[in-house]
Amino acid sequence: MKKIEVIQNVLEANDTIASRNRQLLDKHKVFVINIMSAPGAGKTSLILETLARLKGRLNVAVIEGDVASTVDAEKVQSKAKAVVQINTGKMPESCSLMAVMIESALKDIPLNDIDLILIENVGNLICPAEFALGEHKRVVISSLPEGDDKPIKYPLIFVDADAVIINKMDLLPHVDFDIAAFRRSVTGLNPKVEFFEVSCKTGEGIDRWCSWMLERVETNAAKR
Amino acid sequence: MKKIEVIQNVLEANDTIASRNRQLLDKHKVFVINIMSAPGAGKTSLILETLARLKGRLNVAVIEGDVASTVDAEKVQSKAKAVVQINTGKMPESCSLMAVMIESALKDIPLNDIDLILIENVGNLICPAEFALGEHKRVVISSLPEGDDKPIKYPLIFVDADAVIINKMDLLPHVDFDIAAFRRSVTGLNPKVEFFEVSCKTGEGIDRWCSWMLERVETNAAKR
Numbered sequence: 418m419k420k421i422e423v424i425q426n427v428l429e430a431n432d433t434i435a436s437r438n439r440q441l442l443d444k445h446k447v448f449v450i451n452i453m454s455a456p457g458a459g460k461t462s463l464i465l466e467t468l469a470r471l472k473g474r475l476n477v478a479v480i481e482g483d484v485a486s487t488v489d490a491e492k493v494q495s496k497a498k499a500v501v502q503i504n505t506g507k508m509p510e511s512c513s514l515m516a517v518m519i520e521s522a523l524k525d526i527p528l529n530d531i532d533l534i535l536i537e538n539v540g541n542l543i544c545p546a547e548f549a550l551g552e553h554k555r556v557v558i559s560s561l562p563e564g565d566d567k568p569i570k571y572p573l574i575f576v577d578a579d580a581v582i583i584n585k586m587d588l589l590p591h592v593d594f595d596i597a598a599f600r601r602s603v604t605g606l607n608p609k610v611e612f613f614e615v616s617c618k619t620g621e622g623i624d625r626w627c628s629w630m631l632e633r634v635e636t637n638a639a640k641r
Numbered sequence: 642m643k644k645i646e647v648i649q650n651v652l653e654a655n656d657t658i659a660s661r662n663r664q665l666l667d668k669h670k671v672f673v674i675n676i677m678s679a680p681g682a683g684k685t686s687l688i689l690e691t692l693a694r695l696k697g698r699l700n701v702a703v704i705e706g707d708v709a710s711t712v713d714a715e716k717v718q719s720k721a722k723a724v725v726q727i728n729t730g731k732m733p734e735s736c737s738l739m740a741v742m743i744e745s746a747l748k749d750i751p752l753n754d755i756d757l758i759l760i761e762n763v764g765n766l767i768c769p770a771e772f773a774l775g776e777h778k779r780v781v782i783s784s785l786p787e788g789d790d791k792p793i794k795y796p797l798i799f800v801d802a803d804a805v806i807i808n809k810m811d812l813l814p815h816v817d818f819d820i821a822a823f824r825r826s827v828t829g830l831n832p833k834v835e836f837f838e839v840s841c842k843t844g845e846g847i848d849r850w851c852s853w854m855l856e857r858v859e860t861n862a863a864k865r
Contacts, residue, residue, distance in 0.1 A: 455679050455680040455681060455764070456679040456766050456787055456791055456794070456795065457679060457784075457786060457787025457788045457791065483794055484767060484794060484795055484796075484797075485793070485794065485795070485796050485797075486790075486793045486794050488790055488793055488794065489794075507771075511767050511768075512736050512765070512767045512768050539767070540679070540766065540794070540795070541736070541765055541766075541767055542680050542764065542765075543708060543735050543736045543763070543765055543768075544735075544736050544767075544768075547731075560681075560786065562681060562784065562786035562809065562812065563680055563681025563786075564681045566710075566712055567680055567681065569709075569710045569712055570680070570707055570708060570709065570710050570712065570713075570764070571680065571708055571709070571764070572708075572709050573708075573709075585786065587815075588786065588812070588815055588816075591811075591812055591815050592812070
């Protein structure tokens with residue numbers, strides 16, 4: 418039982434820091450999206466496609482979470498206004514970004530010059546569901562080759578998502594994935610979620626995703 | 642620092658129980674393989690293909706780890722001699738099977754009648770790397786659509802693997818995956834690892850994988 422209590426304390430402490438991050442972000446009118454998925458579902462590809470389309474319209478920073486490497490940050494480096502790499506290292510921190518890591522990363526981002534921060538979480542459908550970071554929107558990417566049963570097997574991450582992006586639509590002819598069944602499973606957990614069907618390879622659906630995001634960034638900035 | 646110590650204690654306690662599991666398995670001459678991968682890489686499909694080929698040759702039990710559902714256990718149910726479902730539930734237990742869960746599952750398996758237990762771990766490339774279960778061999782499945790950079794991004798799970806199965810070879814014409822680069826990254830971490838290139842959809846490569854496993858099950862049984 419002691420173990421459970423310690424984890425409970427960790428999650429509570431995380432929530433406190435996440436609220437503090439959110440206050441700081443709101444003060445600077447910076448909108449933040451936390452992008453989560455299984456390994457290889459296309460987080461980095463989506464970020465690269467998004468940066469290409471938002472160029473000249475928004476100033477975007479990227480926080481790259483990764484267990485060990487800097488390969489994703491290197492890909493994004495020249496495309497974003499600022500990029501901060503977080504390496505989560507060994508357990509227990511390894512399996513998700515946590516609010517305290519974002520707090521530290523925000524110190525390296527010129528918040529007054531930034532409209533939007535895209536956070537690429539660690540590739541994992543389990544731990545990131547439980548750690549708030551201070552983000553405004555939570556996005557889950559599911560890619561077709563993973564199969565349509567992921568919401569049944571990893572429900573928690575879908576319950577709190579604002580948007581679910583179905584990626585690798587270009588592979589639809591080659592894999593068994595029932596899009597209607599997948600969407601039904603997700604809406605069963607989370608009726609208000611927004612869906613996007615995209616291919617980061619062909620560009621299909623990315624414009625609609627960027628419009629959705631732009632609208633929210635602008636609404637958020639106008640409100641304050 | 643306290644948090645780290647608690648996790649350290651959890652890992653040490655896990656190792657102790659894993660050793661106890663191993664003793665019990667060896668006493669009953671049961672060989673155990675721990676199958677790990679990202680969500681949707683094909684653990685259940687590989688188990689189903691393996692069960693079909695080993696039918697009449699070995700008595701196989703399956704332990705199915707899953708955060709929340711029983712869908713995989715239902716698929717395997719009629720194909721194996723015994724199936725035990727473990728639902729890992731909420732953090733911290735959610736992100737990997739642990740030795741104590743296997744200890745409990747082994748009580749529901751008629752060990753005297755079983756030659757081989759296939760453990761399907763939770764879909765995750767991070768946590769399962771750190772929890773020994775008492776298994777004889779550790780197998781990681783990487784599927785082509787995930788991309789060839791997974792050993793760079795999630796090194797720990799590859800470091801201790803006995804075999805790496807490259808699955809979804811049927812998708813090779815449709816995805817960007819450099820098999821030679823992937824194999825180089827893995828052998829850089831783990832020079833002794835054995836590779837299998839398979840497709841659970843077409844059956845390609847599954848016979849070789851089953852032969853490798855059969856040989857080890859038989860050697861293990863003969864030694865004792």
